[in-house]
Amino acid sequence: MSKNDTLIQFTNCRLVRNHQLIRDDLWIRNGRIVNPEPIFFDEKSLAHKKYDCKNAIIAAGYIDLQINGGYGVDFSFDIDTVEEGINKVAKGLITNGVTSFCPTLVTSPPETYRKVIPRIPKQTDGASILGLHLEGPFINAQKKGAHPEDCIRDLDEGMKTVLETYGSLDNVKILTLAPEKDVSGETIKALTDMGITVACGHSMASLKDGENAVKNGATLITHLFNAMLPFHHRDPGLVGLLASNEVPDGKTVYFGLISDGVHTHPTAVRIAYRTHPDGLILVTDAISALGLEEGIHHIGQLRLEVRDSKAFIAETETLCGSIAPLDECVRIFKKSTGCSIVYAIEAATLHPAQCIKMEKSKGTLDFGTDADFILLDDDLNVLCTWINGECVYSTGAIKFD
Numbered sequence: 001m002s003k004n005d006t007l008i009q010f011t012n013c014r015l016v017r018n019h020q021l022i023r024d025d026l027w028i029r030n031g032r033i034v035n036p037e038p039i040f041f042d043e044k045s046l047a048h049k050k051y052d053c054k055n056a057i058i059a060a061g062y063i064d065l066q067i068n069g070g071y072g073v074d075f076s077f078d079i080d081t082v083e084e085g086i087n088k089v090a091k092g093l094i095t096n097g098v099t100s101f102c103p104t105l106v107t108s109p110p111e112t113y114r115k116v117i118p119r120i121p122k123q124t125d126g127a128s129i130l131g132l133h134l135e136g137p138f139i140n141a142q143k144k145g146a147h148p149e150d151c152i153r154d155l156d157e158g159m160k161t162v163l164e165t166y167g168s169l170d171n172v173k174i175l176t177l178a179p180e181k182d183v184s185g186e187t188i189k190a191l192t193d194m195g196i197t198v199a200c201g202h203s204m205a206s207l208k209d210g211e212n213a214v215k216n217g218a219t220l221i222t223h224l225f226n227a228m229l230p231f232h233h234r235d236p237g238l239v240g241l242l243a244s245n246e247v248p249d250g251k252t253v254y255f256g257l258i259s260d261g262v263h264t265h266p267t268a269v270r271i272a273y274r275t276h277p278d279g280l281i282l283v284t285d286a287i288s289a290l291g292l293e294e295g296i297h298h299i300g301q302l303r304l305e306v307r308d309s310k311a312f313i314a315e316t317e318t319l320c321g322s323i324a325p326l327d328e329c330v331r332i333f334k335k336s337t338g339c340s341i342v343y344a345i346e347a348a349t350l351h352p353a354q355c356i357k358m359e360k361s362k363g364t365l366d367f368g369t370d371a372d373f374i375l376l377d378d379d380l381n382v383l384c385t386w387i388n389g390e391c392v393y394s395t396g397a398i399k400f401d
Contacts, residue, residue: 061099107136131173185216192217287321
């Protein structure tokens with residue numbers, strides 16, 4: 001019998017399944033989650049390996065749709081070693097329960113995109129890659145955040161400009177742009193038709209701009225509240241999409257939320273959660289300082305200082321990005337909102353998978369989905385991480401001999 005044919009049963013566990021926490025066993029084989037009933041009755045087989053999970057929670061692996069780097073790696077700067085850099089981050093992420101992610105490139109010169117996009121590795125030694133998230137350069141300079149202004153571009157010739165800038169859209173899963181730069185909506189339509197998730201962000205857009213973008217195919221808001229017009233009662237801007245009546249029937253507007261205890265006030269987190277829970281996606285928007293020790297670091301052309309669990313531009317009080325891992329964001333989010341364990345987990349599993357239309361293979365423990373899952377304690381600490389039916393990280397709290 002090959003290793004792939006091994007039937008594994010996880011017992012004494014609670015599964016996040018069908019929006020509930022249920023007591024049941026989990027079965028995997030050939031890198032997939034399987035239904036045990038036909039195995040019993042048709043194959044008359046029993047598990048080759050059985051593991052006692054000691055009452056742990058089993059959930060689908062976390063999915064991070066926006067991460068700029070980590071562990072000293074900057075995806076937009078370390079372009080000559082992009083394969084090694086992405087692999088290093090992928091290996092680090094499994095310790096946080098992340099089983100798949102979208103490496104994110106911030107606004108960059110065209111030569112950066114042309115170098116990086118074709119070199120995204122298909123396989124890693126850790127979390128798997130779902131595709132790139134291109135955050136810019138078609139953003140609004142007035143809401144550029146940490147993006148370099150000299151690289152920001154207009155959509156002068158629509159898709160022609162897009163292709164000239166990136167060189168290729170292969171390996172691209174998400175593209176963030178300012179919707180007011182695509183007044184006709186033709187670029188958003190074209191990208192959507194290609195299967196790319198279009199996100200609105202780094203924008204001065206009015207609510208009407210956002211509604212038009214959604215009608216043309218946009219389905220995501222990049223890091224809600226950050227790098228956009230603040231909510232105003234006369235024109236709520238992109239934030240207003242959470243409660244807009246102009247969103248087409250049957251369509252969900254998703255929004256990334258950085259719940260790191262720094263970028264978004266707990267009250268703002270609660271407002272977003274209570275207003276539009278179906279669309280909420282937890283993201284890290286983490287930078288290269290993720291996972292680094294406190295002190296001064298030379299990352300790219302910038303000197304960063306990590307102190308008090310925050311990243312600052314060195315010798316200033318200016319925050320320069322998130323360094324909280326996704327499992328910490330899940331815990332902070334649950335504490336901030338008082339939501340259920342199941343909802344907090346689904347905001348980092350099911351919702352991102354639905355947003356990028358991968359819920360048939362990722363983000364749940366449904367039969368037939370990829371065996372990418374994590375074991376958690378009741379405080380949502382990661383005990384171990386499994387990818388494609390293999391244990392890739394463990395704290396040792398549960399034995400898998």
